[in-house]
Amino acid sequence: MEKWYLMTTVVLIGLTVRWTVSLNSYSGAGKPPMFGDYEAQRHWQEITFNLPVKQWYFNSSDNNLQYWGLDYPPLTAYHSLLCAYVAKFINPDWIALHTSRGYESQAHKLFMRTTVLIADLLIYIPAVVLYCCCLKEISTKKKIANALCILLYPGLILIDYGHFQYNSVSLGFALWGVLGVSCDWDLLGSLAFCLAINYKQMELYHSLPFFCFLLGKCFKKGLKGKGFVLLVKLACTVVASFILCWLPFFTEGEQTLQVLRRLFPVDRGLFEDKVANIWCSFNVLLKIKDILPRHIQLIMSFCFTFLSLLPACIKLILQPSSKGFKFTLVSCALSFFLFSFQVHEKSILLVSFMLPLLLKDELLMPSVVTTMAFFIACVTSFSIFEKTSEEELQLKSFSISVRTYLPCFTFLSRIIQYLFLISVITMVLLTLMTVTLDPPQKLPDLFSVLVCFVSCLNFLFFLVYFNIIIMWDSKNGRNQKKIS
C-alpha cells in the first residue's frame, strides 16, 4: 500500500488516545466493598490462578460467587489465567487468594491497563487495519479515514480503557470472523467467530447473521455438491473449536450445566437498571416486570427478538452478499439489544448512553474529549452534514420503489438529514442536562429515563432503516443483474 505511513499514523493516534484515556480512573476505584469491573477482572485472575478448573464456576468457601463470580465463557477465564501468570511473575500479592481482595496500587493499575492494551494490539487493531484495507471499491484515503473512525470510536475506548473491560478481544475476534467470511476463508472466519462467542456470550447477538450467511453460501453452491461439503466442514470447525474451548468442563454434565447457568442468568429478570431497550422504555407506561410471570416474559422477549430478526435473516439466506451480511450484523445486534432478555447497557457501547456509568467512574473529561475527537474525525473524513445523498445512505433503491407508489415522496434524503440532526441535538442536550442539572426531587431518575427513551426511539428508527436497506438492496442488485 502506497500510503502505509498514514495508516501507521492512524494506528499510533488510536493507541495514544487509548493509553491517555487509561491514565484516568477506573470503575469502582477506592470504593469498597464491591469495587467495580476492574476488581472483577483482578478477582478472576486470583480465582483462575489459585483454584483448579473444576471449581472456577462453582460456589465454595474459596470462591464466593456473590463477589464477582466468573460469569463469562471459558476463554475469558483462560485469558485471566494467562494474565495471572504474568502478575505472579511481577508481584504475587496481586493475585494472592483471599488477601488480595480490593488490591489497588499504581503499579497494579499500570499492569492491568497494559494487559488491555496488549490484548487490543494483538487482536482488535490488526483486525481493524486489515478490514479497512480489504474494503472494496473505495480510495486509499477513504480506507484510512475509515480506520481512523473505527479506531477512535469512543464507546469501546471508554469502556475498555476507562471503565475497564476486555471488549476489544471479543469484538476483535468477531471482526476477524467477518473479515474471514467476507473474504471467502469461511473456515477461518467461523473459527474466529467461535472464539469470539467463547470469549463473551454477548457475541451471540451476531451469531444469527453468521449462520445465515454461511448457510446461504452453502445453498448457493448447491446442497448436493460443493455446498454440502462446505456445510460439513463448517459444522466440524464450529464443533471442534467449541469442544476445544470447553474441554475441561465437558468431563461432567454438572460442570457444563453450571457454566451455562452462570453465563445465562435467566433468574435475574427482564432488565436491570436503565437500559434503552423496548422493555425498559415501555416500563414507564406499564410495569411489565411486575405484572407478568417470569417465564412469560422470557417467551415474549424471545418471540419479539425472533420476529424482528426474521426478515433480514431470511433475506440473507436467500441472497448471501457480503454487503448485506454487514448490514444484517448491525440490525440483528440492534434487535437483540432492543428486545432480548437481560441486556446490559454496556453491550451497545454508545457513549451518550453510558454517561451515568462514566460519570460514576469520574471519566467525564475523557469521555467528552474522545467523543468530540470521534465526531471531528467522522465529520472531516465523511462530511456527513454536507452531502447526505441517497446514494450514500444506500436508500436509492428504496426511494425509487416508494416513488413509484407515492409520487410526491421526493425529500427522503433531506428528511433523514433533518432526523439525524434532530436526534444528535437532542442527545447533546440531554447529555448536557445530565451533567449540569440536578434532577427534580420527585423524579430522581428523570434524565436517565429520558435518555433511555430517546435512545430507544433512535435505535428503533435505525432498526427499521437497516431493515429497509437490506430488503431493497438485494432487489436492486437483481434488477442490475437483469439489466446487464
Add this chain to the structure above:
Amino acid sequence: MAALTIAAGTGNWFSALALGVTLLKCLLIPTYHSTDFEVHRNWLAITHSLPISQWYYEATSEWTLDYPPFFAWFEYILSHVAKYFDQEMLNVHNLNYSSSRTLLFQRFSVIFTDTLFVYAVHECCKCIGGKKVGKELTEKPKFILSVLLLWNFGLLIVDHIHFQYNGFLFGLMLLSIARLFQRQGLPILPRLVLNSWGQAIFPPWLTKVLGLQKRHMEGAFLFAVLLHFKHIYLYVAPAYGVYLLRSYCFTANRPDGSIRWNSFSFVRVISLGLVVFLISALSLGPFLALNQLPQVFSRLFPFKRGLCHAYWAPNFWALYNALDKVLSVIGLKLKFLDPNKIPKASMTSGLVQQFQHTVLPSVTPLATLICTLIAILPSIFCLWFKPQGPRGFLRCLILCALSSFMFGWHVHEKAILLAILPMSLLSVGKAGDASVFLILTTTGHYSLFPLLFTAPELPIKILLMLLFTIYSISSLKTLFRKEKPLFNWMETFYLLGLGPLEVCCEFVFPLTSWKLKYPFIPLLLTSVYCALGITYAWFKLYVSVLIDPPIGKTKKQ
C-alpha cells in the same frame, strides 16, 4: 459544537488538525507534571498577592520569579481567572499546592494560550510556499508544515506533560517570522485605495515609509514583546537585528547584491528603535522607577549554576565532558593520574553544581560566551554579505539558536525546540533542508525523553515520538520523492540506532546490576549519542548556508 460545525461546514482540514491536537492535549491533563508546575503556581501567587515592588524580591519558595516582566504580567492576568477556580493556589505560602482544580486551571491555561500558536501556524502556512508536487491534500507542503508544527512532539511533551508555557511564546516567534515573510503590509483601508486607484498614485517614498513591502515593523514589534516574555529568545536576537538593519534599513542593493550605502533610511532605523525602546520602557520602566533593575537582572541571568544541567543537554559540552570522563578513566587505568586528586562529584548525579574536569581544562562562563559568539559570527556575516531575503534570515535564525544551544552556558535540553520549530518552516522548501530537519528533529526530540521518566508516561512518549517521527520522515520523503534520497547510509544507520538505544536505556538497563552502581549511564549515553546527531545537523546546515550561491542578484527592491 460551534467549532465542530465550523470544521464541518468548510471542510477545513486546518481546523480539524488544530482541534484534534487540542483534544489530545485535553487528554494529557492527568499525566505527570514536573516541578515547573509548582514554579508557575508560585508565580501566579506572587503576582496576585504581592505589589510589583516585591515581585523580584519574593523568595519564600525556591522557585523565584526569573522571567522578564511581561511574563510576570501574563501570570498576573492569569491569576485573576485562577481565583474563580481555586483561591488557595494564589497563596504564596501554600507551597507545593496542587488540588484537582488547580491542575485543571493550569493545564487549561496552557491549552488556551496555545490558540496564539495555532494562529501563528496558520499565518506561517499562508506565507510559506513549499514545493508543489501532488494534488492530494496530504502531499501539499502546507498540510505537512501545519502537521509538523501543530503536532510537534517536543512542544506537546514539554508544554502539556512536563508543563511550561512555550506554546504561545513560540506562537509569537512564528508570527513575527511570518510577518517578515508577508508581502502586503498595509491595513485594509489603504490597501483598498491602492487596489482601486492603481499603484502609480503613491510616490515610491511613501510606500517605503509605510513599509508596504513587508511587515517588518510588526515583526520587530512582536519579537521585542517576545524578548520581554522570555529572555531565552535573546539567542536569536542577532539574526533579527542584522536582518532588519540590512534588509529593512537599507532600502536598496547594488546590482551584484552587495550593499548600497547611500540607500540608508534614517526614518526606518528611528522607527525600529522607537518600537524596541517603547516596549522595553513598558516592560522594564516600572522597575527602573523603583530602582530595582539590578535585582531584576540578577534574577534573569543566574550565572551561579553549572556548565551543564543535571542531565547534560546534547551539545558540544556533553561531548567535552564525556571525553574528559573517558580520558580520566584511561588515565587511571594507565596510572597517569593520581586517584586521590580526582574530584568525587559526578556530573550526572542529579544536582546542579559546579563540576571540575579532571583532564581537560575547566570551562568558564566567559569561555562559553566567546565560543557561542564565534559560532554565531559566520552566519551573521553570511546574512549581511549575501542576504537571501526572509529565507536567509530564517536560516541565520536557526543557526543562531543551534549555535547557542551547542556552546551556551547551562543550556536546557528543551532549548532545542528553539531550532526545531523554525526549521520546520524550512523543511518543506528544499530537500537538503528537509534532511537536516529530520536528523535534528529526531535526535532533538529523542533527547527530550529523560524529561519524562515515570512509568505511565513511557508509552505516551514512545507512541507520540513514533507518530511524529514516522509521519515527518515519510511525508517529507513523499514530498521530495523525485530528488535524491534524504539520508545517506550513515545517517540512516544513526537514526535507526536510536531504537536500540531506547530499548537499552529504558528496558534492559534497569534489569542489570549496573542500575545501582552506575545510575547515570542511560542519561550519559542518551546525551552523548544525541549530541553527535545534533552536532552533525548543525555542521551540515552551516555548510549548506555557507556554500549556497547568493540569490541577491535577482532580488530587487
